[in-house]
Amino acid sequence: MLTPFQKLLYNGFGSRKVLVAASGPCLRTFDYSSGHIISRWSYLDLDAPAGNKSSDLHDEDDAPPRKKHKIDSGNASDSVSTEILIENGSGRQKPRRNGFAAPCITHLTATADGRHVVIISGEDKAIRVLEMTEEGGLHQFSKRVLPKRPSALTLTPEDQILCADKFGDVYSMPLLGQTIEKASNVDMQDQEPPIDELFKPAATSKTVHTKHNLRILELQQKQKKTKKASTTELQFEHNLILGHVSLLTDIASVRLQTPEGRSRTYILTSDRDEHIRVSRSVPQAHIIENFCLGHEQFVNKIHVPSWQPGTLISGGGDDYLLVWDWRTGTIRDKLDLKSLLAQSQTNTGETTTFPISVSGIWSVETMSGSGSIIIACEKMNGLFTFALSSEGQIIIGQSIFKQLSHNVLDVAIVQHEQRIVVSLDIMHRPGSGEITAAHDHSSFVVVLHLQSDGTWEEMKELIAVNTHAQQTKEVLTESLDPTVWSGVFYNAEHLRKRGPLADAEEEL
Amino acid sequence: MDWSTYYPKFVDSTTTGTPRQLVKDVTVADIGCGFGGLLMALSPLMPEELIIGMEIRLRVAEFVQQKISALRVQHKDDGLYQNIACLRANTMKFLPNFFKKSQLSKIFLCFPDPHFKARKHKARIVSTTLNSEYAFVVKPGGIIYTITDVEDLHVWMVQHFEKHPTFERLSKEEEDSDPSVKVMAIETEEGKKVERNEGQKFIACFKRLEDEPWIE
Numbered sequence: 001m002l003t004p005f006q007k008l009l010y011n012g013f014g015s016r017k018v019l020v021a022a023s024g025p026c027l028r029t030f031d032y033s034s035g036h037i038i039s040r041w042s043y044l045d046l047d048a049p050a051g052n053k054s055s056d057l058h059d060e061d062d063a064p065p066r067k068k069h070k071i072d073s074g075n076a077s078d079s080v081s082t083e084i085l086i087e088n089g090s091g092r093q094k095p096r097r098n099g100f101a102a103p104c105i106t107h108l109t110a111t112a113d114g115r116h117v118v119i120i121s122g123e124d125k126a127i128r129v130l131e132m133t134e135e136g137g138l139h140q141f142s143k144r145v146l147p148k149r150p151s152a153l154t155l156t157p158e159d160q161i162l163c164a165d166k167f168g169d170v171y172s173m174p175l176l177g178q179t180i181e182k183a184s185n186v187d188m189q190d191q192e193p194p195i196d197e198l199f200k201p202a203a204t205s206k207t208v209h210t211k212h213n214l215r216i217l218e219l220q221q222k223q224k225k226t227k228k229a230s231t232t233e234l235q236f237e238h239n240l241i242l243g244h245v246s247l248l249t250d251i252a253s254v255r256l257q258t259p260e261g262r263s264r265t266y267i268l269t270s271d272r273d274e275h276i277r278v279s280r281s282v283p284q285a286h287i288i289e290n291f292c293l294g295h296e297q298f299v300n301k302i303h304v305p306s307w308q309p310g311t312l313i314s315g316g317g318d319d320y321l322l323v324w325d326w327r328t329g330t331i332r333d334k335l336d337l338k339s340l341l342a343q344s345q346t347n348t349g350e351t352t353t354f355p356i357s358v359s360g361i362w363s364v365e366t367m368s369g370s371g372s373i374i375i376a377c378e379k380m381n382g383l384f385t386f387a388l389s390s391e392g393q394i395i396i397g398q399s400i401f402k403q404l405s406h407n408v409l410d411v412a413i414v415q416h417e418q419r420i421v422v423s424l425d426i427m428h429r430p431g432s433g434e435i436t437a438a439h440d441h442s443s444f445v446v447v448l449h450l451q452s453d454g455t456w457e458e459m460k461e462l463i464a465v466n467t468h469a470q471q472t473k474e475v476l477t478e479s480l481d482p483t484v485w486s487g488v489f490y491n492a493e494h495l496r497k498r499g500p501l502a503d504a505e506e507e508l
Numbered sequence: 509m510d511w512s513t514y515y516p517k518f519v520d521s522t523t524t525g526t527p528r529q530l531v532k533d534v535t536v537a538d539i540g541c542g543f544g545g546l547l548m549a550l551s552p553l554m555p556e557e558l559i560i561g562m563e564i565r566l567r568v569a570e571f572v573q574q575k576i577s578a579l580r581v582q583h584k585d586d587g588l589y590q591n592i593a594c595l596r597a598n599t600m601k602f603l604p605n606f607f608k609k610s611q612l613s614k615i616f617l618c619f620p621d622p623h624f625k626a627r628k629h630k631a632r633i634v635s636t637t638l639n640s641e642y643a644f645v646v647k648p649g650g651i652i653y654t655i656t657d658v659e660d661l662h663v664w665m666v667q668h669f670e671k672h673p674t675f676e677r678l679s680k681e682e683e684d685s686d687p688s689v690k691v692m693a694i695e696t697e698e699g700k701k702v703e704r705n706e707g708q709k710f711i712a713c714f715k716r717l718e719d720e721p722w723i724e
Contacts, residue, residue, distance in 0.1 A: 167630060168637075169637065213621070213622060213624060240636070240637065242637055242640060243635070243636075243637025243638065243640075244637075245600040245601050245638065246601055258724075262722075262724040263724060264722060264724055273601050273602070275604070277604075279640075280722070283723065284720065284722070284723055286636075286639075286640045286643075286672060286673060286674065287640070287643070287674070287719050287720070288640050288641065288643070288644040290609070291604045291644075293604065293605060
């Protein structure tokens with residue numbers, strides 16, 4: 001029996017229809033129709049000696065940075081897991097608290113043609129491009145390691161990778177970029193001033209500054225020579241295109257037609273500090289066109305529906321979603337998720353007391369030029385859905401909370417069938433992160449079909465995926481302890497700031 | 509953003525509603541204003557502008573606010589110091605929460621923390637990515653003034669502004685003819701300390717250019 005899929009993606013490649021599902025460090029492909037497992041790709045195999053190296057065009061000997069191995073989730077209460085001690089570069093030992101010996105997949109996307117799948121993991125800081133075979137299998141095409149832990153990923157309409165990191169920087173790089181001798185393109189890259197062979201202190205003794213800075217200066221002066229700038233240049237083509245001074249949570253690339261019929265591409269970025277920024281796309285990403293300000297808590301997800309490219313839906317730590325005209329930064333509509341949930345719970349008698357964290361926003365377009373927006377919240381066993389008019393307004397009366405058997409982990413969109421495949425967390429009790437025993441017949445996924453009245457109907461199809469996922473003998477060699485998985489599945493709520501002195505360290 | 513409590517003499521009395529509107533927008537920002545020496549000096553120099561000092565240290569910001577209140581009381585008769593105010597803010601994170609696009613005509617970055625360690629360079633107040641935010645709030649033709657006694661940081665700031673396509677460094681002549689530059693060099697607390705220590709001061713000013721035409 002498999003473990004639940006923290007990431008799920010529908011991918012049509014040629015005539016192939018494939019579900020790409022990530023369980024911890026494993027990425028499997030299922031045949032969408034028959035439910036058969038086609039292939040398995042895993043971070044665990046990468047460390048295995050020799051053998052299936054043939055598929056790796058880029059060898060793994062450029063060891064992933066060993067400096068900081070932080071947990072996938074800062075949710076300490078949930079991750080009282082086994083602590084695996086690993087050695088880092090400086091010889092000190094730090095626990096790797098996600099409980100796996102391998103990185104877990106945090107982001108999963110595919111190109112429009114379905115030929116390439118892009119994954120990232122915060123753990124090894126690497127962007128990996130996988131190529132889909134005729135049979136629907138995956139093998140690694142390239143691996144590019146970023147300087148900082150990546151936190152968001154998207155592809156532009158031109159198939160450029162945009163990847164953001166937790167320090168707020170956004171890099172662009174070609175999808176099929178290769179490792180090169182020297183990073184040739186350092187557009188907005190921070191270039192250190194050339195350092196003299198001999199040590200030159202950063203300031204003179206006449207510099208007036210704080211005790212703290214003076215102490216650092218003294219330390220510098222004790223050193224005989226400076227080491228070479230510690231930030232090693234990245235060995236592949238990349239551009240630092242923009243940056244927030246905050247953890248970057250999501251990124252979107254949108255192409256719009258101007259009234260004159262010209263096409264303009266924008267980059268939308270959201271951060272932990274309530275901001276959504278609208279920038280021009282590369283090569284003019286240094287020009288900020290606008291900000292969408294209105295959230296009071298962290299923004300975790302932003303989404304632009306295909307039929308309404310001027311509309312943005314955003315959500316995160318607030319109890320509500322905002323619908324924006326993102327070109328002007330004006331709020332078009334607001335949907336209170338908590339009251340919508342309360343309405344649905346008056347029927348069942350349940351109450352939700354924990355804070356809402358939006359963990360996913362998706363949309364399915366209908367034939368009539370409108371569509372349905374789908375919202376998942378962390379540790380919540382259901383989906384919010386609402387219809388969005390062609391004017392970008394929420395259609396009252398079509399907003400519902402669709403209850404499901406388990407907490408939603410991810411949603412795969414099957415646009416041409418107007419269906420979604422919802423990945424469920426069968427390890428944890430619905431509505432919470434509490435551990436529960438998965439039954440042999442628990443459904444890993446459910447399929448919902450969009451009805452003409454805007455509601456979603458559960459389909460009895462794709463049972464096959466569940467059967468195959470349940471029956472496979474294959475198990476992770478890693479821990480199956482559900483406490484470990486909680487950190488892999490749930491990592492939005494820890495973005496919430498705690499206490500009034502959230503940025504107290506900056507007061508120093 | 510409710511500015512009415514910061515500039516009570518500039519509240520627009522012809523309108524009602526909350527927050528109360530000002531008769532004009534803030535156009536000058538001293539980011540990292542410290543103990544407010546530059547604000548006090550700029551106030552009579554630019555009586556028509558509303559000037560805001562922004563300081564991240566809560567207690568320092570409170571001190572400057574009290575100092576301005578005291579000055580306003582002392583100058584009740586001539587009405588001086590009504591055009592300056594100070595607020596506690598982390599501008600590196602929240603600059604666009606305070607100003608709309610092209611609102612400012614001048615930003616002062618005086619003696620910012622040099623953050624010597626390479627690892628802390630991200631914490632510096634000038635970086636190419638952060639400069640995009642300065643470009644957003646400053647109108648074309650507006651100027652960003654920088655001064656430091658740390659040559660390393662000066663080189664850093666010049667490099668990062670010059671690398672940004674929206675900024676152009678002012679020439680030495682332009683700098684010399686700008687009265688704000690002189691005030692910045694002598695009126696900040698740090699500037700005075702540097703003078704006492706006979707240290708060096710490095711000045712660089714950058715003009716915000718028009719946005720380039722869209723590449724479509």
